[in-house]
Amino acid sequence: MTQVNRPQPPVRIQSSRVAESIAADLRQRILRGTYPEGPLPKQDDLILEYGVSGPSLREALRILEAEGLITVRRGKVGGAYIHPPNWSSAAYALGLAMQGQSVRVHDLAMAIRELEPRCAESCAEREDRLETVVPALEKNIEASEDALGDGAHFTEVSRTFHDVFVDLAANQTLRLVVRSLVAVWTIQEQAWADAMEGEGRYPDIEQQKAVLKAHRAITRLVARGDRNKVGKIATEHLAATQPRVLQFCGDRTIDASSATAMRGFRGLK
Known part of the structure; x- marks a missing residue:
């Protein structure tokens, strides 16, 4: 055989x-x-x-x-x-996935408008909010006040106000998901701010003060533990500020891979 x-x-x-x-x-x-x-x-x-x-x-x-x-x-x-994975590596991976799927900036804005206020509500429910959340929010407001009139730098500082109550939300999964989304949004918004400043069309100081007024109102509501109202005000604040960025790049695909975007991701803390 x-x-x-x-x-x-x-x-x-x-x-x-x-x-x-x-x-x-x-x-x-x-x-x-x-x-x-x-x-x-x-x-x-x-x-x-x-x-x-x-x-x-x-x-x-x-x-x-x-x-x-x-x-x-x-x-x-x-x-x-x-390099243990953390929220910043999750943000980068998410940004690349969104760009690869041709997700538009306005789609990202809608998701943040739905989810970010839930983090503010979570912070208002924390029993230790007066020792943890409120001081961090007030510190950011002080830094933002110092940046008034300084164009794109004001955007860079004032945006981190949102990072504070996202980072201090009680639910870890919500924190990771929303922090990643907010990071991707922040990179798009910073590109808008840089472009507006370069063209001399950055929002004037009165508009910057309106942003701070909203941040102070949110901080007071968190301090009072008013969960329902803080969610409402946070949503209204996003609805009032997001259109400025969306007029500039709302129909564009998310940018997570350009040299500018990469610098933004590397600078995440």
Whole structure:
């Protein structure tokens, strides 16, 4: 009987499966916090631990690097360095997804108008709001007052007022989702502010004062714990300020990949 020689699967496929398995295990360790932020163990140590070849481990590291979880450096101070994912990396990924799906800026504005006021309501319900939320909001208002008349810088400072009550909302999932959306919006709004200032059409100081008036009203309502009214005022404030940006870029696709947008994402704190 003639023996049939069956083709063997390419080594590359086997190697890829090994690399994916290693990447999955390292990914879990990074997300669980098994490794502190900083360098991964040396590659030689990982090769011994997993009992694999150097190429398989390097392919696993390339997978994690493509996901943004690590950066591989070469040279004397080389190695793999961990970047645990946070809200800013979520914002960047979301921005890219929105751009890839051709989401328009006005669509993003509508989502924020629905969700951001819920964060303000959450802050008004916090029992410790007078010690945590209110001082942070008041500090931002003071900084915004100092920036009055300073064009795009006023937008940069006053926008972070919204970041405060989003960051201090009680629900972690709501915080992550809305903070990411707000970050993407802020990058679009800053582009508007820079353009308006360059053309000498940035809103005058009276309009800037109107923004601060709304911020003070929201802060007072948060301090009183008036959940329903703070949500209403926060929604009205967004409805009054968003159209300025939307007139400039409302029909444009979200920008998350230009040099300006990338600088914005890198500057997220």
